[in-house]
Amino acid sequence: MPHDSHLSSIAEIRARARRHLESGAVTEEYKADRAQVIRILNELLATELVCMLRYKSHYFNAAGIHADAVKAEFLQHAREAQQHAESIANRIVELNGEPDFNPRDLAARSRSEFRSPPGLIEMIRDDLVAERIAVESYSEVARWLEQEDITTARLMKEILTVEERHATDMKKFIARLLEAQKPD
Ligand SMILES: [Fe+2]
Numbered sequence: 677m678p679h680d681s682h683l684s685s686i687a688e689i690r691a692r693a694r695r696h697l698e699s700g701a702v703t704e705e706y707k708a709d710r711a712q713v714i715r716i717l718n719e720l721l722a723t724e725l726v727c728m729l730r731y732k733s734h735y736f737n738a739a740g741i742h743a744d745a746v747k748a749e750f751l752q753h754a755r756e757a758q759q760h761a762e763s764i765a766n767r768i769v770e771l772n773g774e775p776d777f778n779p780r781d782l783a784a785r786s787r788s789e790f791r792s793p794p795g796l797i798e799m800i801r802d803d804l805v806a807e808r809i810a811v812e813s814y815s816e817v818a819r820w821l822e823q824e825d826i827t828t829a830r831l832m833k834e835i836l837t838v839e840e841r842h843a844t845d846m847k848k849f850i851a852r853l854l855e856a857q858k859p860d
């Protein structure tokens with residue numbers, strides 16, 4: 677049977693699938709540097725875990741007359757950071773890697789920092805910085821893996837959409853708080 681020379685024949689695909697069954701979802705078609713992808717995904721996992729802890733800290737420590745609306749947002753963002761951490765851990769497992777949840781060097785592996793300053797506006801500023809780091813990271817990794825690891829690239833894009841919303845949320849709260857602080 678003639679077939680497009682760029683595509684594999686059914687017999688080739690069947691034979692390849694039977695080799696290395698222990699690799700699960702990772703086949704010979706996987707084109708990325710798997711060890712490097714796992715290392716970067718572990719960095720992003722640490723970033724999400726630190727993000728979750730920072731938002732939780734801000735949720736419980738925020739105080740003042742303007743805090744209530746922002747607190748609800750902090751909690752929501754903490755939950756979404758946890759979901760992101762779980763999706764990333766899941767992808768690391770699919771790639772036959774080990775998601776690193778060890779708290780000992782979490783802060784060092786995280787791309788954003790854990791800070792919990794006393795002022796509400798300072799908290800939100802730190803969160804905005806962290807969200808901007810997340811936006812840049814997910815964009816970069818999505819572009820890097822676009823051709824070589826389609827599933828990871830798609831996951832990065834899904835998370836990126838949420839991070840852009842988070843950054844926009846934080847920017848809005850800063851504007852609102854600055855407005856409220858203005859003398860009449
Ligand atoms: Fe996130």
Ligand SMILES: [Fe+2]
Nearest residue numbers: 807810839842
């Ligand atoms: Fe976020």
